Amino acid sequence: MTTMPTSRSRQRCELCGTEASELDPSAVCVKCGGLLEVVHWGVTSEASLRARFRERRAATSGADVSGVWRYRELVLPSATSDEIITQPEGNTPLIARRAIAAWAGVERLLIKHEGHNPTGSFKDRGMTVAITQARRAGARAVACASTGNTSASLAAYAALAEMPAFVFVPAGNVALGKLAQTIAYGAQTLVVRGNFDACLALVREASMRLGVHLLNSINPFRVEGQKTIALELLEQLDWDAPDWIALPAGNLGNTSAIGKGLREAYELGLVSRVPRIAAVQAEGAAPFAASFADGFATHLRVDPHTVATAIKIGDPASWNRAVRAIRDTNGTVLAVSDEEILEAKAVIDAAGVGCEPASAASVAGVAKLRREGAIRADERVVAVLTGHILKDPGIILKYHQETDPPPLHANRPIEIDARIEDVQRMFDRIQ
Ligand code: F0G
Numbered sequence: 426m427t428t429m430p431t432s433r434s435r436q437r438c439e440l441c442g443t444e445a446s447e448l449d450p451s452a453v454c455v456k457c458g459g460l461l462e463v464v465h466w467g468v469t470s471e472a473s474l475r476a477r478f479r480e481r482r483a484a485t486s487g488a489d490v491s492g493v494w495r496y497r498e499l500v501l502p503s504a505t506s507d508e509i510i511t512q513p514e515g516n517t518p519l520i521a522r523r524a525i526a527a528w529a530g531v532e533r534l535l536i537k538h539e540g541h542n543p544t545g546s547f548k549d550r551g552m553t554v555a556i557t558q559a560r561r562a563g564a565r566a567v568a569c570a571s572t573g574n575t576s577a578s579l580a581a582y583a584a585l586a587e588m589p590a591f592v593f594v595p596a597g598n599v600a601l602g603k604l605a606q607t608i609a610y611g612a613q614t615l616v617v618r619g620n621f622d623a624c625l626a627l628v629r630e631a632s633m634r635l636g637v638h639l640l641n642s643i644n645p646f647r648v649e650g651q652k653t654i655a656l657e658l659l660e661q662l663d664w665d666a667p668d669w670i671a672l673p674a675g676n677l678g679n680t681s682a683i684g685k686g687l688r689e690a691y692e693l694g695l696v697s698r699v700p701r702i703a704a705v706q707a708e709g710a711a712p713f714a715a716s717f718a719d720g721f722a723t724h725l726r727v728d729p730h731t732v733a734t735a736i737k738i739g740d741p742a743s744w745n746r747a748v749r750a751i752r753d754t755n756g757t758v759l760a761v762s763d764e765e766i767l768e769a770k771a772v773i774d775a776a777g778v779g780c781e782p783a784s785a786a787s788v789a790g791v792a793k794l795r796r797e798g799a800i801r802a803d804e805r806v807v808a809v810l811t812g813h814i815l816k817d818p819g820i821i822l823k824y825h826q827e828t829d830p831p832p833l834h835a836n837r838p839i840e841i842d843a844r845i846e847d848v849q850r851m852f853d854r855i856q
Pocket of ligand 1: 675
């Protein structure tokens with residue numbers, strides 16, 4: 426049986442504090458253009474919350490099955506079951522793999538695999554909330570800019586909601602699986618001759634001028650859904666917080682969301698301490714890491730380059746929110762090279778877990794922080810894998826078949842004639 430939440434929410438500008446009702450469809454603050462955040466009040470005690478979350482785990486149908494809406498008191502309490510548009514999403518595994526832990530040098534490393542979401546990435550958590558809210562606010566069409574995962578997710582949820590969807594993606598910079606999904610789910614796909622940052626600027630202008638509802642992670646309801654990664658992993662650990670949570674960082678929506686989730690979990694007494702966030706960027710697209718190094722004194726933009734196309738972003742939109750997340754959690758920001766990302770990915774893949782390149786930045790970041798001594802060998806670390814291995818099949822074949830000389834973990838397929846002697850020769854080599 427579902428217990429109805431008693432808490433309520435409103436939107437508030439993060440810069441000037443101007444408030445807006447929960448159903449206000451504006452993409453940003455109407456007074457100053459700042460980003461909005463959702464604030465909740467009237468949330469019940471932590472004991473009762475824990476009991477409700479647990480109780481909903483027994484559900485076999487409806488929104489309670491979702492690993493996002495299970496936490497609805499902290500997400501969008503006023504949405505009724507009839508209004509919620511869910512696949513469902515979340516309920517992703519928290520797994521231990523010896524080979525990955527050994528490579529990173531952290532014995533108590535756990536992997537939160539968000540690639541297990543319905544469209545294969547963590548984006549589904551934010552999208553279920555944002556599309557639900559878009560429909561409640563009367564949106565007729567939805568749009569986003571994307572490096573591929575947001576667009577795939579938006580396309581799928583818009584199809585579910587039977588709403589027209591427009592996505593803006595950078596030409597030549599979206600991995601095959603993501604582009605295929607976006608097209609197949611039926612979104613109108615606009616391939617922009619420019620990078621992600623140009624796509625985002627364009628869709629922001631389009632949403633303002635043409636009234637289409639913006640579903641990028643600057644949308645505060647995306648943040649509310651996305652923060653359930655943190656809530657779910659804390660619940661999976663029986664509310665015994667780990668020392669670190671490592672995640673890849675691009676547009677900084679996820680860093681912000683996890684920061685908000687941790688802050689609220691702590692303020693509500695769900696956990697007694699806050700894990701440190703380690704936000705990991707790719708070296709060629711690391712303005713936030715560079716800014717962290719000087720205490721966030723400067724807000725930087727770069728011309729981004731990296732093989733991890735998901736995080737090939739030079740001008741992250743959720744900058745201020747993410748600064749707060751890092752400060753609130755005594756976190757850190759670092760950059761890893763493409764070589765480190767690809768090696769981490771090869772280790773994750775060969776362990777039978779698998780992820781897309783950007784996701785592997787989290788594990789590469791843990792290994793680097795361990796080498797530098799920032800993470801101690803006995804600390805408990807959760808690395809978030811944000812996307813599924815099949816998102817970017819092209820890079821896998823390139824790494825294993827075409828890299829010369831073959832990298833450490835290369836697994837080269839061998840073509841043979843259909844003769845048992847050829848097979849025998851191969852077996853003899855292995856045994
Ligand atoms: N990992 C993956 C697989 C991503 O797709 C993204 C972002 C990130 C990490 C970084 O998250 O942007 O919140 O810091 N992808 C966006 C997209 C930009 O359009 O799919 P972030």
